[in-house]
Amino acid sequence: MTMTKKMISWLSILTVFLTLFGSCHNEDFANSETNPQRNNANFFKHINKGGINAKSGVDYISILEAYNREKDFLSTIPDQKGMPIWDKMQVVDAENATGLMIPLSDDNETMSSVLFATLDDENSIIGVRDYDNKLLENIVYSEKIDKDFREQMFYTFMYMDNKTFGNEDFTNIPKDLFVGKKYNNEYGRMRIKNLTTSTATIQQNGKMIWLQSCGVYWQCSHHGEGKCDNCMAKCHVNICYDVVISVPDGDATPQIPNTSGGGDGGGGTPGPQPPKDPCTQSGTAFYRISQQCSENDDTGIVIDETPCQKIITENTKAKNLLDQAVIAAQNTIMKIGISTSTIEKGFIFGKDASGNYKTSNIILGDSSGAQVDLPPTHTDFTAEGGIHDHTIKTYEVPSTGDIYWFMQNNYQNPNFDYYLINGAEGTTYACVVTNQSDFDNFPLTHPPSQYFSSEDNAWNPTKDIGKDFDLSEKYFKDIGKSDEEAKELAMAFVIGKYNTGMGLSKKDSNGNFQPIFVKEIEIQVPTGNTAFPFIVVTTYEKITDCNLK
Numbered sequence: 099m100t101m102t103k104k105m106i107s108w109l110s111i112l113t114v115f116l117t118l119f120g121s122c123h124n125e126d127f128a129n130s131e132t133n134p135q136r137n138n139a140n141f142f143k144h145i146n147k148g149g150i151n152a153k154s155g156v157d158y159i160s161i162l163e164a165y166n167r168e169k170d171f172l173s174t175i176p177d178q179k180g181m182p183i184w185d186k187m188q189v190v191d192a193e194n195a196t197g198l199m200i201p202l203s204d205d206n207e208t209m210s211s212v213l214f215a216t217l218d219d220e221n222s223i224i225g226v227r228d229y230d231n232k233l234l235e236n237i238v239y240s241e242k243i244d245k246d247f248r249e250q251m252f253y254t255f256m257y258m259d260n261k262t263f264g265n266e267d268f269t270n271i272p273k274d275l276f277v278g279k280k281y282n283n284e285y286g287r288m289r290i291k292n293l294t295t296s297t298a299t300i301q302q303n304g305k306m307i308w309l310q311s312c313g314v315y316w317q318c319s320h321h322g323e324g325k326c327d328n329c330m331a332k333c334h335v336n337i338c339y340d341v342v343i344s345v346p347d348g349d350a351t352p353q354i355p356n357t358s359g360g361g362d363g364g365g366g367t368p369g370p371q372p373p374k375d376p377c378t379q380s381g382t383a384f385y386r387i388s389q390q391c392s393e394n395d396d397t398g399i400v401i402d403e404t405p406c407q408k409i410i411t412e413n414t415k416a417k418n419l420l421d422q423a424v425i426a427a428q429n430t431i432m433k434i435g436i437s438t439s440t441i442e443k444g445f446i447f448g449k450d451a452s453g454n455y456k457t458s459n460i461i462l463g464d465s466s467g468a469q470v471d472l473p474p475t476h477t478d479f480t481a482e483g484g485i486h487d488h489t490i491k492t493y494e495v496p497s498t499g500d501i502y503w504f505m506q507n508n509y510q511n512p513n514f515d516y517y518l519i520n521g522a523e524g525t526t527y528a529c530v531v532t533n534q535s536d537f538d539n540f541p542l543t544h545p546p547s548q549y550f551s552s553e554d555n556a557w558n559p560t561k562d563i564g565k566d567f568d569l570s571e572k573y574f575k576d577i578g579k580s581d582e583e584a585k586e587l588a589m590a591f592v593i594g595k596y597n598t599g600m601g602l603s604k605k606d607s608n609g610n611f612q613p614i615f616v617k618e619i620e621i622q623v624p625t626g627n628t629a630f631p632f633i634v635v636t637t638y639e640k641i642t643d644c645n646l647k
Contacts, residue, residue, distance in 0.1 A: 135179040136204075138172045142182075156221055158198055159184060165223040175228035177202050180210035186262040190309055190343060192300050194219045197307035197343035199254070201262040202228075208383040212258050216305040216345045225305040225345035229255075231382040238272055239372045249275045250308075250342040255385060257293055257311050257341050264535025266291045267387045269375040279315050279337060285375035287387070290315045291534055292512050295341065305345040312338040314512045405532035406644035409601035412530035413611035416516050419447065419455075419483065420526075421609070428457040429485060429520070436487050436522050442470035444486025448513070450479040467491040468555055469499070474507035474514050483516025492555075494521025495586040496529055496602065499555045501593075502546045504529055504600070505537060523582075526605040532646055537599025544596070557592070567592045570616070570638045587640055591616035597647055615641050 142163040166172050180202030188199040200213040211230035218224050229237075234255055238248045252275055259265045271286035280288045293313040300309045315337050379386035419425060425447045432443050442463030450456050456479040463470030468491060472484040484507070488494050496519050504517035508531065517529040531537050549558050557564035571588035575581065590602045594615060603611035617639055622632040 136181060138166075140181070141172060142166070156196075158187070158189065158196075158215075158217075158221075161217070161221060161223065162198075162215060162226075165226070169226075171226050175211070175213070175226075175230075176233055177204075177211035177213075177228055177230040179204040180230075182213065183262055186258075188258070188261060190295075190300060190307055192302040192307050195224070195302055195305075195307060196221070197345075199258055199341075199343060201258050203262075205381070207263065208379070208381060208386060209255070209259055209262060210382060212255060214343045214345050216307065216343060227345045229344070231255075231384060235372075235384050238275065245274060247342075248272070250340050251344065252276075252385070253311070253339040254341045254344075256288075256290065259383075259385070260290070260293050260313075260535075264539070265386065266534060268385045269387045270373050270378060270384050272372065284373065285377070286373035287375065288315060290337070292509070292538065307343040308340045310338050311341045312336060405599075405601070405646035408532045409530060409603065409613050409644065409646060412515070412532065412601070413528060413603050413613065416483070416518065416528045416530060416603075416611055417605075417609060419516060420485075420518070422447075422455045424455050424457055428460070432460050432485075432487060433520055436520060437490065439487065439489050439522070440467040440491055441465070442467060442487055442489055442492075444470045444472050444484055446472055446474075446476060446481045446484035446514075448476065448479040448482040455479075461486075468497075472503070472507065474511040480513055481511055482513055483518065484514070485518035485520065487520045488522055490522045492522075493582055493585050494519070494523060494525045494527070495582065495589050496527055497555045498550055498557050499552075501529070501598065501600070502541060502550060505541050508537065509541075528603045528605070528611045530601055530603070531599060532601045533597070533599040535599065536597045536647075540596070540598050563592050563596050566595060569636070570618075573636075573638050586614065587616050587638070590614040590640075591618070591638060594645055594647075601646055613644065615643065615645050617641050617645055 142159055181204070183201045183203055186201050190197040190199070196217045198213075198215040198217070200215070201209050202211045202213055204210045209231070211228050211233075213228045214226070215223060216225045229251070234251060237243055238252050240248070252271065256268050259268075267287070267289050269285055269287045271280060271288055273283065273286065276288055280286055290313045293311055295309050295311045300307065302308075313336070315335055375387070377387050378384060379388040420429065428445055428447075432445065444461050444463070445458045447455065447457045456476075458473075458476055461470055461472065463486075467489045470486050472486060473481075475481050496517075500517065500519065504514075507514040507517070515531050519527045519529075521527070544561075544563065549561050549563060550556075551558045551564070557567045559565065559568055567588045570591045571584045574584035574587050579587065586602075586604070592598075593600060593602050595618065601613055603613045606612050619637045619639055621635045621637060623635050624632050
């Protein structure tokens with residue numbers, strides 16, 4: 099069903115919704131009004147007002163604050179504990195209205211609710227509605243509520259949880275929602291990443307606003323069904339669903355009776371029976387998988403795989419990829435003459451529809467000898483990564499430009515998870531993704547236009563990451579490291595410190611990739627001066643224990 103069709107049918111859905119849930123104040127709801135568990139005076143405090151994507155010059159937080167002084171809506175919303183995370187507020191501009199989605203949290207780790215607000219074209223509030231986790235749970239498990247609306251609301255919470263906390267794993271999804279998209283139907287688990295929205299898809303009907311969000315879900319089997327075969331690249335499939343800013347008529351949030359159980363789910367098959375995932379995170383966020391859960395389910399995924407675990411598994415996969423006969427042969431050909439070549443070369447690799455490994459032709463770089471552009475995709479196979487040479491004109495270690503290019507390729511093709519570099523003197527490095535959320539966010543918080551120096555293909559020396567790179571590189575040179583090793587250690591240090599979401603490793607004599615970790619150490623050195631008894635000296639050390647976040 100397209101979004102336009104949903105718009106046409108929404109009047110009937112809304113009628114049912116308001117008929118079922120027109121009661122605004124039951125006993126529990128009244129108690130929450132008289133026993134708030136937060137200081138509402140601090141609710142609207144924030145340094146950078148307006149949120150991302152806000153219309154230029156519009157201070158939405160102040161508008162909401164003024165509306166609350168008039169209506170006191172904070173005392174009537176079901177979430178009486180959560181505080182807003184204003185810098186994660188999502189702003190959607192429709193033709194004649196603006197919608198706000200504001201995540202609230204009472205533990206700074208999970209959402210306790212989503213506060214929706216709609217403004218008219220003069221930026222006056224026309225509706226506010228808060229949905230906490232319990233309300234969402236009652237909605238998505240109710241057989242009396244339209245299936246499309248239940249799916250929209252669940253997806254909206256998934257979208258906001260991903261944008262706020264980077265969560266990509268969800269559970270306890272009703273059996274009739276996202277049919278065919280869950281990798282574990284018994285527990286209703288779904289993994290989705292790279293969520294984006296398009297302004298071209300925005301639709302509005304009164305106080306309700308929809309926009310389409312697309313992402314990549316992991317379906318476990320390359321057929322989408324049957325026993326999980328961990329098919330990696332083939333298992334990642336693009337999907338699109340509607341995010342809804344749900345503000346029905348009336349400002350008070352309705353109390354929805356818990357009517358979970360069997361049924362047809364408003365036309366879905368089967369009905370919305372609530373799964374009971376043993377790995378559900380404690381608290382009210384019933385759609386979250388516990389980070390402490392160590393269970394290996396039938397997908398073969400370790401739920402709580404950390405960046406330190408992931409760099410090991412990804413390094414093994416990178417080695418196995420390079421050992422594939424067709425990739426190894428192409429790499430051998432490409433490295434001919436590498437010790438004297440002044441032109442970078444590279445190729446990408448992956449599996450075709452039959453599961454056979456393929457490579458692109460060898461791509462030649464430009465005359466600078468310091469750049470070759472590897473494409474993110476190929477028409478004949480699903481690209482999983484790429485490898486290129488560094489010439490005698492450049493250092494062997496991956497450059498800042500390499501890091502940003504890797505991030506760009508992964509953004510355009512979520513299967514592009516491996517970026518490898520052959521050095522002119524025989525070294526091979528592997529860059530792998532260890533934290534997808536941080537990896538996706540890094541170029542947004544550290545845009546290359548500001549943090550990349552194209553003159554020397556390095557970090558901008560005026561930015562903190564550039565200063566830290568230069569200081570650590572100088573330290574390692576001062577203690578006798580070669581220029582090459584000093585750059586390697588400095589790059590590994592900033593990759594870890596600045597939460598790039600990736601790891602740097604180097605191939606050893608056995609062909610295995612060994613991670614490189616560097617830590618910063620601050621030492622207090624006595625001065626003998628009573629006014630200033632010590633100074634802090636910063637040193638750096640290569641370590642074997644993983645310090646990735």
